[in-house]
Amino acid sequence: MTAEHKVERKLFDEVMVPCYAPMNMIPDRGKGARIWDQDDREYIDFAGGIAVSCLGHCHPVMVDALKAQAEKLWHLSNVMTNAPALRLAKKLTEVSFADRVFFANSGAEANEAALKLARRWAVDVHGPEKSEIIAFTQGFHGRTFFTVTVGGQAAYSDGFGPKPGNVTHLPYNDLDALAAAMSDKTCAIMMEPLQGEGGIVTPDPAFVQGVRELCDKHNALLIFDEVQTGNGRTGTFYAYEQTGVTPDILSTAKSLGGGIPIGAMLTTEKLAAHMKVGTHGSTYGGNPLASAVAEAVVNEVSKPEVLAGVKEREGWFREGLEALNAKYNMFSEIRGKGLLIGAALNEEWKGRARDVLLAAGEEGLLLLVAGTNVVRMTPSLVITKEEVEEGLARLDRALAKLTAA
Numbered sequence: 188m189t190a191e192h193k194v195e196r197k198l199f200d201e202v203m204v205p206c207y208a209p210m211n212m213i214p215d216r217g218k219g220a221r222i223w224d225q226d227d228r229e230y231i232d233f234a235g236g237i238a239v240s241c242l243g244h245c246h247p248v249m250v251d252a253l254k255a256q257a258e259k260l261w262h263l264s265n266v267m268t269n270a271p272a273l274r275l276a277k278k279l280t281e282v283s284f285a286d287r288v289f290f291a292n293s294g295a296e297a298n299e300a301a302l303k304l305a306r307r308w309a310v311d312v313h314g315p316e317k318s319e320i321i322a323f324t325q326g327f328h329g330r331t332f333f334t335v336t337v338g339g340q341a342a343y344s345d346g347f348g349p350k351p352g353n354v355t356h357l358p359y360n361d362l363d364a365l366a367a368a369m370s371d372k373t374c375a376i377m378m379e380p381l382q383g384e385g386g387i388v389t390p391d392p393a394f395v396q397g398v399r400e401l402c403d404k405h406n407a408l409l410i411f412d413e414v415q416t417g418n419g420r421t422g423t424f425y426a427y428e429q430t431g432v433t434p435d436i437l438s439t440a441k442s443l444g445g446g447i448p449i450g451a452m453l454t455t456e457k458l459a460a461h462m463k464v465g466t467h468g469s470t471y472g473g474n475p476l477a478s479a480v481a482e483a484v485v486n487e488v489s490k491p492e493v494l495a496g497v498k499e500r501e502g503w504f505r506e507g508l509e510a511l512n513a514k515y516n517m518f519s520e521i522r523g524k525g526l527l528i529g530a531a532l533n534e535e536w537k538g539r540a541r542d543v544l545l546a547a548g549e550e551g552l553l554l555l556v557a558g559t560n561v562v563r564m565t566p567s568l569v570i571t572k573e574e575v576e577e578g579l580a581r582l583d584r585a586l587a588k589l590t591a592a
């Protein structure tokens with residue numbers, strides 16, 4: 188890398204709106220579960236772009252789909268439909284409960300569409316009084332004003348003036364609290380089937396089933412936010428498949444594109460009928476380039492051997508992390524499902540998830556955090572055994588230094 192090709196990290200502090208605190212390096216290229224920075228330093232990637240790079244970096248099926256579509260047609264807007272979007276929508280209905288698909292560009296936008304559909308349905312069928320949205324503490328649904336308000340972390344939605352109204356937050360996994368709060372004015376419940384940003388929290392199966400029953404009782408819609416859990420992340424194509432519960436609306440993004448921005452809202456024929464021409468829209472939603480890549484990603488990830496491989500890889504991670512914990516005694520629990528993994532710090536290390544992330548970075552391993560107490564891993568679903576072992580060896584070195592300091 189020659190000096191003139193190198194962009195200095197300090198430029199970030201000079202020209203970017205300071206919403207982020209990125210690591211002190213600039214990645215230059217990636218392959219599989221490895222990334223190299225501008226200085227040619229190699230990192231094993233257990234972060235996967237926050238549950239996005241489900242096939243690793245620059246997987247041939249994505250590169251081929253992108254190249255082929257890039258030579259054909261990039262963009263039309265929704266004044267015309269396009270073949271890649273139609274094929275992708277058809278595939279998404281085949282791998283889920285849904286009959287209908289609306290394309291957006293991100294998780295927040297998919298959730299925004301889901302919430303708007305729920306309110307629209309309520310207004311059409313029951314009248315405007317049925318408008319309450321119930322969501323859960325520590326939930327995360329995106330950063331548009333509606334979705335951040337529905338998300339259960341006030342720190343993200345406070346300080347912007349008046350919020351969209353009629354949103355109630357309840358503790359996750361507390362069916363009694365939900366039963367007491369719900370009424371016929373409840374329009375919809377929005378939840379993650381496994382909370383990601385909130386700390387990798389898996390609800391009791393009875394809670395999820397109870398939520399469905401309460402929705403049926405009060406004629407409310409159940410929206411599953413599968414932006415982080417979807418597209419094979421937990422070992423089934425969608426996490427809801429493991430709950431015995433089917434939502435009315437599902438949002439998906441992140442791994443849907445494997446790295447190209449795309450999101451989608453999935454729903455039933457009956458609910459979709461409440462959206463008419465012009466009710467909602469997006470310039471880029473379902474654009475041919477993003478749809479072509481997502482189609483290739485979904486075709487690959489939905490293969491039974493890829494989904495079975497997620498469970499196998501979960502075993503490699505759990506075994507390796509438990510062994511590290513036996514050595515360093517830092518975690519109270521290794522939790523999550525499939526390749527959505529959280530290592531919760533014990534009392535002694537409480538609040539130091541970022542220290543673990545930074546120490547790992549020094550050793551050439553990319554991790555994530557979920558809050559301040561959980562070290563999160565959302566690697567490629569096809570990460571190799573050698574990459575996992577190398578990453579865990581680097582984590583071993585990082586924890587050795589951290590615990591010795």
Ligand SMILES: Cc1ncc(COP(=O)(O)O)c(C=O)c1O
Nearest residue numbers: 293294295327328329383414415
């Ligand atoms: C469960 C969940 N929903 C929604 C979002 C927002 O997605 P995006 O950042 O693509 O808008 C996220 C992002 O972390 C998420 O984890």
